[in-house]
Amino acid sequence: MASITPKGSAWEWGKSLWMIWTLPFGMLTWISFWYIAFRTKQKKWAFWGVVYFAATVFFFAYADAKNEGSLLGELAVPVILLTWVVGIFHARLARKEYLLRIVALSQLKGRNIEELKNQIELEYDVDIDAVNQSKKLIKAVESKDGAQRLVKDTPEEPARAVAAQTAASAAPAAPGAELEDFSEEDLAEATKSSIAPPVTAERGPEGPVDINNDPKERIASLPKVGIVLAMKAVSIRETQGAFRSVEHFVEAVGLKPHVAEQLRDHIVIGPKK
Secondary structure, X not given: OOOXXXXXXXXXXXXXXXXXXXXXXXXXXXXXXXXXXXXXXXXXXXXXXXXHHHHHHXXXXXXXXXHOOOHHHHHHHHXXXXXXXXXXXHHHHXXXXXXXXXXXXXXXXXXXXXXXXHHHHHHHOEXXXXXXXXHXXXXXXXXXXXXXXXXXXXXXXXXXXXXXXXXHHHOOOOOOOOOOOOXXXXXXXXXXXXXXXXXXXOOOOOOOEEOOOOOHHHHHOOOOOHHHHHHHHHHHHHHHOOOOOHHHHHHHHOOXXXXXXXXXXXXXXXXXX
């Protein structure tokens, strides 16, 4: 039997154990439908659970000796048998929709967790998935095809040291030759053709960021902002107009009010061009 979801048949049958409650002669069918209603927040299945529960109560209320021979007593057994058969087929029909719904809900839950994690990372300026790594070391760089990629901002000093060691090992001195002192400019000129430069985020010009005109990469370099809020800021200024103040910018992109004081020295508010 072909699987209904990308999870596979084994996972699907593991999530379909609630159908077992339809087997005991229809007396527990209501448990199955209340369970899937609770898992998916679907009122229609909760309603059917009430119907099957009422049928079970009716059976136990009138299937006794004192009601023997009465109309309700004669209907008790047929009602519970009908509940049993109908409940089994109903559960099989509901199974497909139930599996698709719980897959969608699990993806939505994962997305909400990711959004919460990103919000906390922006608030505390850290990368939760990395150990002892500041989020400032990870920046978005736009490639030639226009896609956004995250790359590490490699510190200059370690990169320079690695380049020097590589150059020294790649060019052994000839026998009898004297060693010469190289300046940093000579070293850079000698190694630039053989050593690929580290991939780092493009650095914008020095100075405050003009939040009404600078691109999102410059806005993303502001403390507590990052590329996500920078993209939001660009969208806001394009659709709603220029930012009027630092406080207006902070409120519009969703930062905490106290962040305005941290941004004040890094922002200029020029007329929108």
